[in-house]
Amino acid sequence: MSRLPEIFKLNTFELPRRAGEMKEYELDIELLEKVGVELIAVQVGEIIEVDARLESVTEGVLLSAQIYAVATGECIRCLDPVEIEIDKRIQELYLYEQKPERKKHAPVVDDLDIEDELLMDGDFMDLEVPIRDSICLSLPNNPLCSDDCLGLCPECGVKWAELPQDHAHEVIDARWADLAGLAEEAPDFKN
Ligand SMILES: [Zn+2]
Numbered sequence: 001m002s003r004l005p006e007i008f009k010l011n012t013f014e015l016p017r018r019a020g021e022m023k024e025y026e027l028d029i030e031l032l033e034k035v036g037v038e039l040i041a042v043q044v045g046e047i048i049e050v051d052a053r054l055e056s057v058t059e060g061v062l063l064s065a066q067i068y069a070v071a072t073g074e075c076i077r078c079l080d081p082v083e084i085e086i087d088k089r090i091q092e093l094y095l096y097e098q099k100p101e102r103k104k105h106a107p108v109v110d111d112l113d114i115e116d117e118l119l120m121d122g123d124f125m126d127l128e129v130p131i132r133d134s135i136c137l138s139l140p141n142n143p144l145c146s147d148d149c150l151g152l153c154p155e156c157g158v159k160w161a162e163l164p165q166d167h168a169h170e171v172i173d174a175r176w177a178d179l180a181g182l183a184e185e186a187p188d189f190k191n
């Protein structure tokens, strides 16, 4: 999936694999590639803060985490910078890796479900998919500086909000443009 997944990996070796055991982790993930949607994202070099609580359960490790980050982008109407604070809670169950023989006997229909399952990779838990999903889902595809942003005048590119109410560009009809040209030449006739 990602070319640089290591930064999202959490080593859980300190968490005893006994149901009911619990451990808390605070992570600052400095991004090597942006996380978000096309027009607004947590940018490269920015930090995603993760306050995670891991709990050993019979079938794996349950992750509960609060995710904080700030996404930045541009208003699609006026191109002003837009900033969105992300503060989301996620909860995911990471299953212990299944032994190959168990997988072999599993009915074929289960394969679809297995694709979506999060698995422990030994002691490691890859947080990328749930973090990426929760951030992407909390960002708008069409970011706006405000819901009633009026955007820009298409003629001059100035923000409508900064222009007088009667702002308009005269559209000069071709016939009148000719007359305007004659008027400019008029002084020459006098000489
Ligand atoms: Zn705007």
Ligand SMILES: [Zn+2]
Pocket (backbone or CB within 6 Å): 153, 154, 155, 156, 157, 158, 167, 168, 169
């Ligand atoms: Zn204008």
